[in-house]
Amino acid sequence: MTLSPGTRVRARLADPDHHTRLPAYVRGQTGEVVEAAGQWPLPDDRARGIRPPRVETVYSVRFPAAALWGSGTHWVVVDLWESYLEEDMP
Amino acid sequence: MGADHAGHPAAVRVRQLEEQVIAAGLATDAELDATLARLYAHASPLNGSRIVARAWADPGYAARLLADGNAAAAELGFDTGHPGSGYRLKVVPNTPGTHNMIVCTLCSCYPVSLLGPSPSWYKSLAYRSRAVREPRAVLAEFGLRLPSGTQIVVWDASAENRFLVLPARPPGTDGLAEEELAALVTRDGLIGTAAV
Numbered sequence: 170m171t172l173s174p175g176t177r178v179r180a181r182l183a184d185p186d187h188h189t190r191l192p193a194y195v196r197g198q199t200g201e202v203v204e205a206a207g208q209w210p211l212p213d214d215r216a217r218g219i220r221p222p223r224v225e226t227v228y229s230v231r232f233p234a235a236a237l238w239g240s241g242t243h244w245v246v247v248d249l250w251e252s253y254l255e256e257d258m259p
Numbered sequence: 260m261g262a263d264h265a266g267h268p269a270a271v272r273v274r275q276l277e278e279q280v281i282a283a284g285l286a287t288d289a290e291l292d293a294t295l296a297r298l299y300a301h302a303s304p305l306n307g308s309r310i311v312a313r314a315w316a317d318p319g320y321a322a323r324l325l326a327d328g329n330a331a332a333a334e335l336g337f338d339t340g341h342p343g344s345g346y347r348l349k350v351v352p353n354t355p356g357t358h359n360m361i362v363c364t365l366c367s368c369y370p371v372s373l374l375g376p377s378p379s380w381y382k383s384l385a386y387r388s389r390a391v392r393e394p395r396a397v398l399a400e401f402g403l404r405l406p407s408g409t410q411i412v413v414w415d416a417s418a419e420n421r422f423l424v425l426p427a428r429p430p431g432t433d434g435l436a437e438e439e440l441a442a443l444v445t446r447d448g449l450i451g452t453a454a455v
Contacts, residue, residue, distance in 0.1 A: 206419075206420045207419065207420070227419060229349075229420070238392050241393065242410070243395070243411035244412045246415065247415045248417045
C-alpha cells in the first residue's frame, strides 16, 4: 500500500489489548494523508517482543477537529503506521 | 542515576524498571547512564533557537530545513540520528495564516536535544488531552491569542517523528544579526505555545 498526499484514509477501529500507537481519539475517523514520514518498526510488534518487528511506512494524516470532537476549526495531524489505516472508499 | 531525584516516587519506579531491563540483559547500568549523559550533555532550547535564527537569516537554509529537518540540523552540528534513539525531525513553519502547535498525546515525545528537557506541563495529562481538542483555548491560557481566522494545526508526535515549530520572524528585526535573532526565540515558541 502506497498512499500519496491527499488520499483519504480511515483509521482502523481496532482496540488491541497490547501496546499500540494508534490513539483512541482517531479510531474509525476519516482523514487525509499529508505525507509519508519514513519507514519505522511497528510499535505493536516491538512492545510484544516480536523479532524482527514489521517495518512499515508511517503516514502523517490530518483530521478535521469537527469530525473528531464535533466542533473546532483546527486540524490534528497524527503519524500512523500503515497497518493502522485503510483507504476510505466512498 | 539522577541522585537529585532519588526521593521522588517516580524515581523509585524508574529504578525498578531499570533493574528489570538490566536483569533481562537488554542494557547495563553503565549503558543507561551513558545514554542519558549523552542525551542531556548538549540538550538545550538554544539549539532550536539557532536553527530558527539561521532559517530567518538564510532563505536557502529555511528551504532545506523544511525539506529535511535532520540534514539541516546536522549542518549546524546537531545530530538527531543516533542509532536506537534517532528520529525524523519535521519542522513546521508558522505563516501569517497558520499556527502550528506540538503535543504528544500518548506520552511525551519531544526533540530533547534541540529543545532541552521538556517542561512538566508538556507531560501533563491536561495539556496532552486538551491541546488536540481545544488548542485555541489552551494557547489563550499561555497568553497567545490568535486572530479568529488563523488556522491552527496540532501535530501529535511519536518517538519516531518529532516536531519543531519554525515561528514567523517578528516584524522590525531586519537589522538584527543571527545571534540577536536567536535570542528572541523561546522554548515555548519552538513548541508553538508562544508566538516566538
